[in-house]
Amino acid sequence: MREPTFLILTALVGGALHGYGIILDAERVSEGRVRLRPGTLYAALDRLRAEGLVEAERDEVVDGRLRRYYRLTEEGAAALSVEAERQLRRARTAVRRLAASPYGSPA
Amino acid sequence: MLERRYRALLRCYPAGYRREYGDEILGILLAQARPGQRRPGFREAADIAHGAVTVRLAATGRALDAPRWRDAFAVVSLLGPVLMLALAVRYAVDAAATLPFAVEHAGRPGDVVTWFSLYRSAPIWGAWAVLSVLALCGLRRTAGFGTLAVSGALAVGLLWALSVGPDNVFVYSVNAAVEGVLPLVLAGLVVGGALLGSSGARRGGELLRGVPLWAVIIGAVLLAVVTPRVWAVYSFAGWNHLVSGLFLYGVLLVGLLARRPYGRRACALLLIPFGPLVMMFSPASSVAPLLRAIAAVVAALVLFGAVAAVNRVAERGFRRT
Numbered sequence: 001m002r003e004p005t006f007l008i009l010t011a012l013v014g015g016a017l018h019g020y021g022i023i024l025d026a027e028r029v030s031e032g033r034v035r036l037r038p039g040t041l042y043a044a045l046d047r048l049r050a051e052g053l054v055e056a057e058r059d060e061v062v063d064g065r066l067r068r069y070y071r072l073t074e075e076g077a078a079a080l081s082v083e084a085e086r087q088l089r090r091a092r093t094a095v096r097r098l099a100a101s102p103y104g105s106p107a
Numbered sequence: 108m109l110e111r112r113y114r115a116l117l118r119c120y121p122a123g124y125r126r127e128y129g130d131e132i133l134g135i136l137l138a139q140a141r142p143g144q145r146r147p148g149f150r151e152a153a154d155i156a157h158g159a160v161t162v163r164l165a166a167t168g169r170a171l172d173a174p175r176w177r178d179a180f181a182v183v184s185l186l187g188p189v190l191m192l193a194l195a196v197r198y199a200v201d202a203a204a205t206l207p208f209a210v211e212h213a214g215r216p217g218d219v220v221t222w223f224s225l226y227r228s229a230p231i232w233g234a235w236a237v238l239s240v241l242a243l244c245g246l247r248r249t250a251g252f253g254t255l256a257v258s259g260a261l262a263v264g265l266l267w268a269l270s271v272g273p274d275n276v277f278v279y280s281v282n283a284a285v286e287g288v289l290p291l292v293l294a295g296l297v298v299g300g301a302l303l304g305s306s307g308a309r310r311g312g313e314l315l316r317g318v319p320l321w322a323v324i325i326g327a328v329l330l331a332v333v334t335p336r337v338w339a340v341y342s343f344a345g346w347n348h349l350v351s352g353l354f355l356y357g358v359l360l361v362g363l364l365a366r367r368p369y370g371r372r373a374c375a376l377l378l379i380p381f382g383p384l385v386m387m388f389s390p391a392s393s394v395a396p397l398l399r400a401i402a403a404v405v406a407a408l409v410l411f412g413a414v415a416a417v418n419r420v421a422e423r424g425f426r427r428t
Contacts, residue, residue, distance in 0.1 A: 038135040039158025066130040
C-alpha cells in the first residue's frame with residue numbers, strides 16, 4: 001500500500017471527512033511531511049471507491065459547490081489493519097536490531 | 108478569474124470524472140490559493156495533469172477489459188499473425204528471387220553488395236514467421252511475449268540507427284526507417300498486446316465464423332503483394348505501393364469486419380501500424396502531390412479518430428453510479 005493511500009484510509013478511521021479534511025489530517029499524521037494535492041487525492045479516492053475500500057457518505061452544498069464526505073468501509077478498515085500490522089512488525093524488527101547493534105537504539 | 112482558470116485546467120479530466128469530483132477539486136484548489144493569486148501555479152497544474160493521466164489510464168484499462176475489446180483483441184490475435192505470416196512469405200519469395208544476384212555479387216571482393224546488405228532483415232522475418240505460427244497454433248503467451256520482444260529489439264535498433272546517423276547498415280535514412288521499421292514495431296506491439304490481452308486466435312476464429320476464410324486469405328495475399336519493399340526492414344521509397352496497398356487493406360478490413368462492434372475495434376487496432384503515414388508530410392518524400400494530399404487527409408483523420416477513440420474509451424471506462 002502506498003503512503004498516500006495509507007494516509008487517506010487512516011484519516012477516515014476517525015469518521016467521515018471531505019477532501020480538504022483528508023488533506024489536513026494526512027498532513028497532521030505525517031507530521032507535515034506529506035501534503036496531498038487534490039489531483040493525487042481524488043485519483044486515489046476514485047480508485048479506493050472502485051475497490052470498495054471507501055464510500056461516499058453524504059453530500060452538502062457549500063458556496064454553490066458540492067462537497068462530499070467519504071467514509072471507510074469494513075473492507076477498507078480490514079485492508080488498513082493488515083497494512084498497519086505489517087508496518088508495525090517491520091518497524092519492531094528494525095528497532096530490535098538497532099538496539100542490539102553498535103548503533104544503539106533509535107532516538 | 109482564478110476559478111475560471113482552474114475550471115479550464117479541470118478539463119484535462121474525462122467529463123464523467125469532472126461531474127463526479129470537479130466541484131470538490133475546485134473547492135480545494137480555491138481554498139488553498141494564496142491571497143491575490145490570479146492563475147494556477149506550476150505544481151497545481153502538474154498535479155492536475157498527473158491526476159488526469161492516472162484517471163484516464165485507469166479508465167482506459169477498465170474499458171479495454173470489457174468484452175467488446177477483449178473480442179477485438181481476439182480477432183487481432185488471429186488476423187495479425189495471418190497478415191504477418193503473409194508478409195514473411197512475401198519476404199521469403201523476394202529473398203529467393205534475389206538469390207542468383209546475391210550468389211553472383213556477394214562473394215566478389217570489393218563489391219558493395221554483401222550477404223548482409225541483402226538479407227539483414229531475414230532474422231526479423233524469420234522470427235515473425237515462427238511467432239505467427241506459434242500464435243495460430245494456440246501458444247498465445249509465448250507468441251505474445253516473443254512478438255513484444257522482437258518489437259522491442261527493433262525499436263532499440265531503430266533508435267540506435269537514428270542516433271548513429273543516416274548512413275549505417277541498419278537504415279539508409281530517417282524516412283526509410285520510419286517507413287520500414289516503425290510500422291513493424293507498431294504491428295508487433297499491437298499483435299503482441301492482442302495476444303496477451305485476449306483468449307487468442309481460437310476465440311478470434313469463433314468470432315469470425317461468419318467471415319469467409321477465403322476473404323481473409325485473399326486480403327493477406329493482397330497486402331503482401333501490393334506492398335513490396337515497404338515492409339522490408341530497410342526500405343526505399345515505394346510510397347505509391349504503400350498508399351494503394353493501405354487503401355485496399357483498409358477497404359477490405361472495413362468490408363469484412365465493420366458490421367460488428369468488436370470488428371470495428373479490431374479494424375482500428377489493425378490500422379495502428381500505419382500511423383507513421385503522417386511522415387508523408389516530409390518534403391523529402393517523392394510521392395505525387397495528389398497522393399500526398401490524400402495521405403495527409405487520411406493521416407489527419409486517423410489521428411483525429413485515434414484521439415477521439417481514446418477519449419471515448421476513457422469516458423466509458425469511468426463508470427460511477
